[in-house]
Amino acid sequence: AQSVTQLGSHVSVSEGALVLLRCNYSSSVPPYLFWYVQYPNQGLQLLLKYTTGATLVKGINGFEAEFKKSETSFHLTKPSAHMSDAAEYFCAVSDRSNYQLIWGAGTKLIIKP
Amino acid sequence: DGGITQSPKYLFRKEGQNVTLSCEQNLNHDAMYWYRQDPGQGLRLIYYSQIVNDFQKGDIAEGYSVSREKKESFPLTVTSAQKNPTAFYLCASTISLDSYNEQFFGPGTRLTVL
Numbered sequence: 001a002q003s004v005t006q007l008g009s010h011v012s013v014s015e016g017a018l019v020l021l022r023c024n025y026s027s028s029v030p031p032y033l034f035w036y037v038q039y040p041n042q043g044l045q046l047l048l049k050y051t052t053g054a055t056l057v058k059g060i061n062g063f064e065a066e067f068k069k070s071e072t073s074f075h076l077t078k079p080s081a082h083m084s085d086a087a088e089y090f091c092a093v094s095d096r097s098n099y100q101l102i103w104g105a106g107t108k109l110i111i112k113p
Numbered sequence: 114d115g116g117i118t119q120s121p122k123y124l125f126r127k128e129g130q131n132v133t134l135s136c137e138q139n140l141n142h143d144a145m146y147w148y149r150q151d152p153g154q155g156l157r158l159i160y161y162s163q164i165v166n167d168f169q170k171g172d173i174a175e176g177y178s179v180s181r182e183k184k185e186s187f188p189l190t191v192t193s194a195q196k197n198p199t200a201f202y203l204c205a206s207t208i209s210l211d212s213y214n215e216q217f218f219g220p221g222t223r224l225t226v227l
Contacts, residue, residue, distance in 0.1 A: 032214065041223065042220055042221065043119075043203055043219050045218070049213065049215060051213050099207075100161070101214055101216055105153070
């Protein structure tokens, strides 16, 4: 069965510092991978996705992620954190056997002034 | 603008009551989903529907029911059999199950049992 692991339920960084949110997946087939962001009391918004092609994917709000097949990882990064980045971030992999998304538990990003 | 609407945004239920959460989409998407979100537990799938008049149970369907009479609408009923319904409920849709399964989300409904 496919699974997604997000390392760290909470990550705290200083404003202006590098943001790194980790996501590892297990999949028996080439995966489709997603990062979503959720602000308090709101729905989820797609940040970026990997389907095929270039392994470095750029998304909205300055975020990017790199698909590394050998490491089964899809870590999310942003060079310089902004206060507005404070939110919860979810990694997901598409389960092609039943076309559902398998979700990680989420990581809350805290930005320190 | 295309999107997914959920109503109401906040809902309060007395014990023993059934309540229905609305989800409407004008994206012309085939598939729709209901998730439950509790603090620290991520998203858990309640029900999903691939086409009109068809739906499947997800991981936590007990105490919930759905219908899919129209492509645009996928209401969720939280029945009195659901013992701990206080949570944030999210509706989502995707173009079709033959796509990458990129899901689009509504703004959510927060249900509180009094």
